[in-house]
Amino acid sequence: xTLLELRGVTASYGPVQVLDDVSLTVPDGGAVGILGANGAGxxxxxxxxxxxxxxxxxxxxxxxxxRGMRPDRVxxxxxxxxxxxxxxxxxxxxxxxxxxxxxxRRDRKAVAADMEYxxxxxxxxxDRVRSNGSALSGGEQQMLAxxxxxxxxxxxxxxxxxxxxxxxxxxKTVYEAIRRLRTESGIAMVVVEQNANLAFxxxxxxxxxxxxxxxxxxxxxELRGMDEIRRAYLGG
Amino acid sequence: xxxxxxxVVDGLSTxxxxxxLALAIVLVNQxxxxxxxxxxxxxxxxxxxxxxxxQLHVPLAIAIIVSMAASFLLGxxxxxxxxxxxxxxxxxxxxxxxxxxxxxxxxxxxxIWSYNNQQFPSLFPSSTVSxxxxxxxxSSLGTILVIVVIMVLLQALFLGxxxxxxxxxxxxxxxxxxxxxxxxxRLLMVGWGxxxxxxxxxxxxxxxxxxLTPNMMDSPLVYALAAVILGGMTSPLxxxxxxxxxxxxxxxxxxxxxxxxYDLKVAVPFILIFVVLLVRPQGLFGRKAVVRV
Numbered sequence: 001x002t003l004l005e006l007r008g009v010t011a012s013y014g015p016v017q018v019l020d021d022v023s024l025t026v027p028d029g030g031a032v033g034i035l036g037a038n039g040a041g042x043x044x045x046x047x048x049x050x051x052x053x054x055x056x057x058x059x060x061x062x063x064x065x066x067r068g069m070r071p072d073r074v075x076x077x078x079x080x081x082x083x084x085x086x087x088x089x090x091x092x093x094x095x096x097x098x099x100x101x102x103x104x105r106r107d108r109k110a111v112a113a114d115m116e117y118x119x120x121x122x123x124x125x126x127d128r129v130r131s132n133g134s135a136l137s138g139g140e141q142q143m144l145a146x147x148x149x150x151x152x153x154x155x156x157x158x159x160x161x162x163x164x165x166x167x168x169x170x171x172k173t174v175y176e177a178i179r180r181l182r183t184e185s186g187i188a189m190v191v192v193e194q195n196a197n198l199a200f201x202x203x204x205x206x207x208x209x210x211x212x213x214x215x216x217x218x219x220x221x222e223l224r225g226m227d228e229i230r231r232a233y234l235g236g
Numbered sequence: 237x238x239x240x241x242x243x244v245v246d247g248l249s250t251x252x253x254x255x256x257l258a259l260a261i262v263l264v265n266q267x268x269x270x271x272x273x274x275x276x277x278x279x280x281x282x283x284x285x286x287x288x289x290x291q292l293h294v295p296l297a298i299a300i301i302v303s304m305a306a307s308f309l310l311g312x313x314x315x316x317x318x319x320x321x322x323x324x325x326x327x328x329x330x331x332x333x334x335x336x337x338x339x340x341x342x343x344x345x346x347x348i349w350s351y352n353n354q355q356f357p358s359l360f361p362s363s364t365v366s367x368x369x370x371x372x373x374x375s376s377l378g379t380i381l382v383i384v385v386i387m388v389l390l391q392a393l394f395l396g397x398x399x400x401x402x403x404x405x406x407x408x409x410x411x412x413x414x415x416x417x418x419x420x421x422r423l424l425m426v427g428w429g430x431x432x433x434x435x436x437x438x439x440x441x442x443x444x445x446x447x448l449t450p451n452m453m454d455s456p457l458v459y460a461l462a463a464v465i466l467g468g469m470t471s472p473l474x475x476x477x478x479x480x481x482x483x484x485x486x487x488x489x490x491x492x493x494x495x496x497x498y499d500l501k502v503a504v505p506f507i508l509i510f511v512v513l514l515v516r517p518q519g520l521f522g523r524k525a526v527v528r529v
Contacts, residue, residue: 050415070414070419072417072419072420075415075417076417083411083415087409089404089408089413090408092405092408096404099398100401100412100413100416101416103402103417104416148416152416
């Protein structure tokens with residue numbers, strides 16, 4: 001069953017059109033990558049889904065038309081967006097950040113259990129539950145952003161460049177945790193990533209964007225085998 | 237000894253008035269990240285609304301509660317239709333807009349009610365009680381009590397409730413708040429509304445002491461800002477303690493330091509700010525903003 005579907009989506013910031021014609025299909029429980037160079041429209045595609053940018057075309061989540069819907073309404077439907085830059089709530093503690101993620105939930109016991117789960121998933125955060133968000137390292141803030149998104153109990157997770165600015169070892173740890181999250185919770189994912197090698201460890205299929213259009217779409221295995229993908233994104 | 241206690245209690249009472257306004261400023265700051273210079277002007281408007289009701293023979297307590305409700309609505313409307321345009325932009329612009337708003341609200345009050353002083357009834361009886369040989373007015377004690385209750389409620393709101401967490405989250409990072417399902421616009425309106433309602437309490441506490449005029453709150457606002465800086469923007473408790481400190485030290489300095497006297501007592505809070513900012517820039521109770529670079 002299709003959970004998220006984008007068809008012929010365009011998006012613009014003022015007069016500047018960033019997405020020209022983007023399509024994307026995410027099955028329930030599936031994980032789809034969006035690859036591409038800087039400025040190809042990867043981040044904007046995610047922002048189009050959560051109502052952060054003006055769009056045309058079709059955007060459907062779980063059968064409902066969500067194009068142009070306010071970000072908090074989209075979140076309430078079960079879409080959690082881990083934004084580029086991590087979106088840390090700097091003056092709140094780690095625990096408060098996680099409580100923000102659970103804002104819409106009323107099931108207190110399950111929230112407490114999920115918080116424990118997050119702290120197991122990212123043991124580094126457990127040591128710092130009382131620290132302010134601003135005191136965390138970049139890697140810890142990325143883990144916090146993912147944990148905060150998970151706390152909303154989403155059906156779809158949008159991950160924007162989770163490896164950006166992290167040391168290779170840290171990026172690997174973060175992706176291992178996301179993979180574990182995916183296996184254990186079955187949350188569907190859209191993964192925007194510049195580091196295609198990392199992305200392919202997580203996603204089943206991917207699409208490549210260039211100047212706001214899909215230029216290639218295929219399964220991870222198909223894409224990994226293609227020469228142009230190897231040259232452009234996999235380092236030879 | 238009697239004089240000393242009397243000075244302290246009176247200082248706590250004046251300090252409590254500064255505290256009420258300072259708490260409203262902290263509330264808006266925690267909920268929107270801004271400093272609202274119009275907070276005093278809005279409090280004056282609330283006091284006039286309460287006075288109008290009293291003149292229609294509404295009991296004072298009910299008049300104040302109704303004016304709080306009206307102020308809540310007004311605060312929410314100001315946020316929605318005025319401040320909303322400036323919140324995404326440069327924070328300095330938004331602060332200047334609040335200064336403009338202060339001028340506007342004061343002008344509107346003067347236009348409707350003139351600059352003449354008006355008597356505002358007090359919530360408390362004018363009797364006195366004797367504490368350790370000092371004669372202390374019931375209204376001073378009542379004012380202090382009201383502020384303590386408000387402070388406890390605010391502290392509980394920010395630290396113990398989902399609404400408080402949401403208000404803070406929206407101020408810190410509206411995008412992340414929205415991604416977690418928080419209705420950002422509505423929460424901003426609630427923050428301004430609550431602060432305006434709190435300002436209405438401040439107005440009702442000040443007006444009987446200073447008598448009601450459109451610019452009644454101008455000098456309390458200066459002291460309230462001093463208390464906010466001194467106490468630290470993030471801590472309701474800190475702000476109240478700072479406001480009390482200002483009220484008490486100001487009173488004591490005026491009497492016991494001949495060098496200062498009544499003429500220079502206005503300088504006391506600023507000397508205090510100067511010293512505190514040198515030693516503890518985050519304020520007496522504020523959390524230090526630690527940023528990892």
